Amino acid sequence: MTITDIHHVAVLVADLERSLAFYRDLLGLAVDPARPDLGYPGAWLTVGRRQLHLMVLPDPDAEAERPEHGGRDRHIALAVDEVDALAERLEAAGVAVTRSRSGRAAIFCRDPDGNALEFTALEGA
Numbered sequence: 001m002t003i004t005d006i007h008h009v010a011v012l013v014a015d016l017e018r019s020l021a022f023y024r025d026l027l028g029l030a031v032d033p034a035r036p037d038l039g040y041p042g043a044w045l046t047v048g049r050r051q052l053h054l055m056v057l058p059d060p061d062a063e064a065e066r067p068e069h070g071g072r073d074r075h076i077a078l079a080v081d082e083v084d085a086l087a088e089r090l091e092a093a094g095v096a097v098t099r100s101r102s103g104r105a106a107i108f109c110r111d112p113d114g115n116a117l118e119f120t121a122l123e124g125a
Helices: 016-026 083-092
Strands: 008-013 030-032 042-047 050-056 075-079 106-110 116-120
Touching: 008 016, 016 030, 016 042, 016 050, 083 106, 083 116
Parallel strands: 008 050, 075 116
Antiparallel strands: 030 042, 042 050, 106 116
């Protein structure tokens, strides 16, 4: 048995429409209509050949204090082709952005529910 890849990542969100405004409308991810009725609201978003699942379920960490810089918190790292262009788009929408402290071409932000996201340019991509 060998683990060969990541299929999807799931995040907890409080308001599906607010989250779709961020992930679908601002970031440009497409909604996968194949999501079945799982007994709670949510959405599957396409990220290349992978998925990001939004789940409207109670968040046991909702009141937890999060580090200011998303790189010091659990986070999802997504590959982008133009880090600076995305940083400008996020900042224009009022989303706070921090640069990677590693010196890499990468930025961090938080979604409307405080989930940390990293956007990084892949070397050689």
